[in-house]
Amino acid sequence: MPEGADRAPPLPPDLERSLTRFLHALDDDRPLGVAVSGGSDSLGLLTALASLLPPRRLVALTVDHGLRPASAEEARRVKAQCRSLGLRHETLRWDGPRPTSGLQAAARAARYRLLGTAAGRLGLAAVLTAHTRDDQCETLAMRRARSPSDAAAGLAGIPPATLFDGRLWVLRPLLDISRATIRAHLSARRIAWIDDPSNADPRFERVRVRAALEAGPADPADLAAAAGIAAARGALARAAAAYIRSAAEVEHGGQVRIGLPREAGPAVITAGLEALIDLCGGAARPLDRRGKATLRAAVHGWIGEGTGAADTLTLGRALLRRRGGALVIARENRGLGILRLDPGGSGVWDGRFLVRNLDRHAGLIVGVGREPGNPPLFGRDCGGVLQTSSEDWQQGLRRWREDEAVAGGFVCRRLAGRASRILPVHEWPLAQALAELVGCATFPPPPVTFSDRATASGCVTLR
Incomplete structure (x- = not known):
């Protein structure tokens, strides 16, 4: 236990249980990075971990996007708090030109790029972020408003781990913990946090959703349903990975030929083909609902469980051509830039x-x-x-x-x-199969062991 931790108020029991379970599930003893903005959630995560780990196991990382006049001073405040805890701290600054549009997306990409570079330089096992149960509820509410179908992929919620750019694992150990619990922990230790003014700006969708949830809390059944969807998607990803390994091969020019064995089942074949469309088409976004429905109907026809399936289909910038009992998938010949x-x-x-x-x-x-x-x-x-x-x-x-x-x-x-850019942990087996198929660099496994059992607020649970 770190020096002085025995004199501090104890951690809230559910916070201590969650973090202890997380630390026991870690498969990597290298230091952990913690993304700390100075807000209550990230500061709560850092100080709680500092109660459970020696200082050498933690590195605090603050990304200064330079988008607000107060950001530099906030980073200095975080550094001072880390100094009082005996923790190493680094401020990562986003320098260079800013886009005239899509600033928030560019800032997000820069944040993970900076964190990934720092993690590699410092030899970190992963970077932890302080997404909470509140964030999960808000995310599910926003995604349900856009995609009300119970089967929508987004309704799996925020995953407990995501790989960015094939190199940085971002872990989220607080998805079971409420923001109120974290703030109670900070208040008990008289630790002040920074309130970002944008978190109260009703122009942002998340702020409006947060206000609505405070007026009427989320139904716990929604969290349980999200966990079930995530667990089911993980099982489907593993089955689709096995299908690709057994039935797919790369032909001349990078096009892919894959068999259509009826015994694999339409759901697994559809999931495998959707991954190959992403691989061969290179589109920035996954298939929309109409595209997914078109692919499902075609698969049923191709394996003899439906009628009217065309021998040629274009989806997600990829061209699918039926050749006997197999499909050949290639990039369609349009929209190819320089x-x-x-x-x-x-x-x-x-x-x-x-x-x-x-x-x-x-x-x-x-x-x-x-x-x-x-x-x-x-x-x-x-x-x-x-x-x-x-x-x-x-x-x-x-x-x-x-x-x-x-x-x-x-x-x-x-x-x-897209897995080479952002890879949720439950899709990792399928991404590995794609990487092996085309001979590109495979993806590092997550540094924490997950089980297949769904929880009420996460995609999968820790063993």
């Missing part, structure tokens, strides 16, 4: 390939050829002109595997769909 990289720059082309320009002097242009599956082609940018006849013009057909990734002054690596 990516221009500065010397030393990097970017994602078509949502499917991560490209880094290793040349420090010449730009790189990534375009598309006419091969099946639409893999990328590469050319050097000489004064803005694509030199298609030069020796630098190369096909990327054999540049996808890690051991063959460097060629001609650039690196091109296949991505495993």
Whole structure:
């Protein structure tokens, strides 16, 4: 127990139980990062963990987005509080130009990018965030308003763990704990927190939903239903992963051929095909409700449980063609843009390939050829002109595997769909199967052991 922890008021019993269970389930003894804004939730998480772990096991990380005049001073206040606890603290600043639109999304992406870089540099097992049961209720209320169907994926709620950019596990150990419990813990220890003024701004949907929930608390059955949906989606992801491993192969140009064994069942086949559409299409968003319904109907027809299934189907920027008892899935031949990289720059082309320009002097242009599956082609940018006849013009057909990734002054690596950017823990088995299929880097397992049993407020529970 940290020095002085025995003199502090005890933790609320449910908070102590939840965090103790979480710490016992950890499979990694490296230090843990804690994202701390100075608000009640994150400060409560940090101080509670400081009561249970030695200081060397914790690193507090504050992201200063620079979007409010008070943000720098708030970061300094957090640093002072960490100093009083004997904890290491780092402020991560978002520098550089800001977009003229989509600022909140850009700030969120920058936050996880900064946290991921810090976690790698500091050798952290994961970064913990202080999402609470209140956050879970608010999220479910917002998603239900947009997608009232009980089967909607979003109604699984906030997952207890998410992998960002294939490298940073973000863990959420407080999804069972109320904000009131956390604030009672802070008040008992006379620890002041910072109130972000945006949390009271009714222009934001979450603020309005929070006010409505305070007027009439969420039904516990909603949390239980969310946990059930998440557990069911986890089981389906594992079954779909097994289906892909047994029935899919990559053909020339990156297109995928997969069998349609009736014994796999329509739900598993549909889940597997939806993942392959994401992989081959590279779309920024998953299929909408209409797209999902179209795919389900087609699968029933293809395996003989329905009628009128077309032999060719386009969904999520992917082209599906029936060939006997199998499907061939490839990127459709439209909307294929050009990516221009500065010397030393990097970017994602078509949502499917991560490209880094290793040349420090010449730009790189990534375009598309006419091969099946639409893999990328590469050319050097000489004064803005694509030199298609030069020796630098190369096909990327054999540049996808890690051991063959460097060629001609650039690196091109296949991505495993949206999972390469953001991966909820219950979808991890399916993402692994996609990565193995196309030979890209696999995803690190979560550093905490989960069971398959659903809880009343989380997607899965700790063992």
